Amino acid sequence: MKIGLIGLGKMGYNLALNLRDRGHEVIAYNRSTDKIKKIEEEEGIKGAFSLETLTGSLEGRKILWMMIPAGPMIDILIESLIPLLKQGDILIDGGNSNYLDTLRRAERLKMEGIDYVDVGTSGGVEGARNGACMMIGATEEVFDYLKPIFQDVCLEKGYAHVGKPGTGHYVKMIHNGIEYGMMQAIGEGFEILEKSGFDFDYKQIAQVWNHGSVIRGWLMELTQKVFEEDPSLKSIKGVIHSSGEGLWTVEEALRLKVPAPVITDSLFVRYRSEQQDTFSGKLIAGLRYQFGGHSVEKA
Numbered sequence: 001m002k003i004g005l006i007g008l009g010k011m012g013y014n015l016a017l018n019l020r021d022r023g024h025e026v027i028a029y030n031r032s033t034d035k036i037k038k039i040e041e042e043e044g045i046k047g048a049f050s051l052e053t054l055t056g057s058l059e060g061r062k063i064l065w066m067m068i069p070a071g072p073m074i075d076i077l078i079e080s081l082i083p084l085l086k087q088g089d090i091l092i093d094g095g096n097s098n099y100l101d102t103l104r105r106a107e108r109l110k111m112e113g114i115d116y117v118d119v120g121t122s123g124g125v126e127g128a129r130n131g132a133c134m135m136i137g138a139t140e141e142v143f144d145y146l147k148p149i150f151q152d153v154c155l156e157k158g159y160a161h162v163g164k165p166g167t168g169h170y171v172k173m174i175h176n177g178i179e180y181g182m183m184q185a186i187g188e189g190f191e192i193l194e195k196s197g198f199d200f201d202y203k204q205i206a207q208v209w210n211h212g213s214v215i216r217g218w219l220m221e222l223t224q225k226v227f228e229e230d231p232s233l234k235s236i237k238g239v240i241h242s243s244g245e246g247l248w249t250v251e252e253a254l255r256l257k258v259p260a261p262v263i264t265d266s267l268f269v270r271y272r273s274e275q276q277d278t279f280s281g282k283l284i285a286g287l288r289y290q291f292g293g294h295s296v297e298k299a
């Protein structure tokens, strides 16, 4: 299918290549033109240097896929796109937007007859490039229309239509809350090992845990990688930033009166980490770098 992709950051750029490799025609747009030139020159993907050119180069039922950071930029973009789109066109938000914003935006676009789709995208940069995990909020009809695309860019069984518009970002928010808690537990476990007085090889421990243990998995594989790259984590400062999803999960838990001490505490630990360096903080910062390319502060 022909897709207009907006946003050539780490995730958007790799999703464009993934779509292209699976036979879709991508027209790429980015606010700064250097990325458009790069994808044109290095990958042979056609670029559009304005939103008008982008929408103009799509035919029939237009599909636009935004891969830009959550926040007010999305609203600005939506307002710029509305006059360029017609009834029945589809606008996808593949970023980590707050689901409340998504519900509001879906209503706004419904008034214009434009279908809004939220795609909670997981698997980091590697997933975007080679097979992502997508949690999709859309009407039944729009999901069926887009299904061939999700089938192509996701891992097998790595996409699900979880409900109406807004629910994809809701599920992704909870996913990230869980991610905070899991990483925190890993960080704490390794900090206890570090303080134990034994001379453990953390890479070896992560590796053995990845072979048949209950706590094996991608985060543990990345833990191994973090220690392979820096066995004592001396180059990493234990400052763990957060871009919102953990906070929103905690807000939702408070609203629903669901006790969520693990996720809440991992969020608070991140805030504390901005004031005080710890070994677990270093590891979690390293893990965020491994899966999401999020920068680490150097010690």
Ligand SMILES: O=C(O)[C@H](O)[C@@H](O)[C@H](O)[C@H](O)COP(=O)(O)O
Binding pocket: 096, 121, 122, 123, 124, 176, 179, 241, 242, 243, 244, 245, 246, 288, 291, 292
């Ligand atoms: O599932 C994923 O692939 C990640 O969760 C991804 O979406 C991103 O790396 C997080 O948004 C980081 O979230 P924090 O900045 O809140 O740690």
